[in-house]
Amino acid sequence: NADQPDGVSRGSVAFVVLFVVGSIYILGGFLYNRVLNTSSRLRGFEQLPNYRFWRGIYMGGKWVVTRAANGAYYLADVASGRRGTIRIDDAEYNFRNELFHSDNEDQEILPIRQRT
Numbered sequence: 001n002a003d004q005p006d007g008v009s010r011g012s013v014a015f016v017v018l019f020v021v022g023s024i025y026i027l028g029g030f031l032y033n034r035v036l037n038t039s040s041r042l043r044g045f046e047q048l049p050n051y052r053f054w055r056g057i058y059m060g061g062k063w064v065v066t067r068a069a070n071g072a073y074y075l076a077d078v079a080s081g082r083r084g085t086i087r088i089d090d091a092e093y094n095f096r097n098e099l100f101h102s103d104n105e106d107q108e109i110l111p112i113r114q115r116t
Contacts, residue, residue: 025049 029049033042045051 026048030047033040033047033049048054
């Protein structure tokens with residue numbers, strides 16, 4: 001077909017190169033930390049190369065997403081007229097009300113009958 005170019009696209013080549021380089025980076029760093037760097041006694045995910053750096057990137061991204069989601073929820077509450085108030089579902093409200101705000105606790109207790 002005249003519309004389709006011959007050969008492999010640049011994006012495919014870039015993806016393969018990044019995949020191979022990333023695999024070598026992870027596998028090489030893991031093997032270095034596992035075999036050659038025995039004095040640090042790393043275990044689990046800590047054996048990955050630059051674990052603290054990648055964990056920091058993850059935690060920073062998680063923080064941004066959490067704050068954005070909380071902001072979106074707040075804006076939705078403001079737009080719907082609830083103005084960002086915290087809502088508690090009926091079951092939880094009733095449960096808390098029965099536990100902490102019951103005025104007739106003494107009336108609800110069943111009398112103890114003596115055995116005959």
